[in-house]
């Protein structure tokens with residue numbers, strides 16, 4: 506087990522968002538986090554990243570409480586991959602990825618050979634090294650998301666936290682990014698990824714953690730816990746599960762079909 510969240514309770518002022526949340530994550534696992542808008546997915550991630558520290562309970566990374574680690578050590582263990590945003594700055598793709606290595610740099614040094622190698626290797630790993638000299642701002646959303654993943658890999662952390670990385674992407678780019686993320690987990694990276702699309706969890710994740718009203722509603726292998734009953738509880742919609750050549754598919758039921 507690489508991560509352990511134990512009895513985590515977090516409140517913003519008097520608004521309790523997470524209450525007594527516990528789960529473990531194994532090395533190399535791809536865990537998908539599901540739950541309705543406002544349930545506390547981002548809040549949970551921010552506690553796990555050590556950026557929110559006022560929680561009760563424990564967040565342990567290989568037995569060490571995350572909020573007691575200095576920022577540089579936290580970044581060595583866990584990388585956060587943000588949603589894409591439209592940047593106004595004019596960095597190249599390679600410079601953007603090099604920023605993932607800056608905890609090794611002082612403001613007065615230029616990237617060393619090893620950092621250049623880490624950045625180029627990371628771009629290569631996610632299949633976008635051909636974009637190295639392009640302007641990051643001018644890439645498509647899918648390409649930008651892959652570059653942000655490369656930046657996290659260049660940071661050389663072995664745990665990747667991704668908050669709705671596919672929300673701004675078209676269908677093809679969503680699948681390409683998720684395939685890439687799954688490939689990284691098969692290489693040994695531990696991935697926690699939140700999504701509003703339970704089908705993505707069903708197709709790509711090993712396990713699912715579902716939050717409902719601040720608590721864990723389900724936790725286990727994606728194909729076992731992602732049932733129409735859970736979907737109804739989380740999202741108040743009716744679905745059916747269909748077996749296809751490509752795996753299980755959640756099908757929304759219309760009024761007449763329920």
Ligand SMILES: Nc1ncnc2c1ncn2[C@@H]1O[C@H](COP(=O)(O)OP(=O)(O)OP(=O)(O)O)[C@@H](O)[C@H]1O
Pocket residue numbers: 517520522540541542543544545546547548549
């Ligand atoms: N800085 C803050 N101060 C006060 N309340 C906050 C703050 N950030 C989030 N909240 C509240 O905490 C709750 C959980 O928010 P959070 O962003 O973690 O949910 P989420 O599951 O990630 O939502 P979404 O799926 O819509 O992105 C919400 O009710 C939100 O309004």
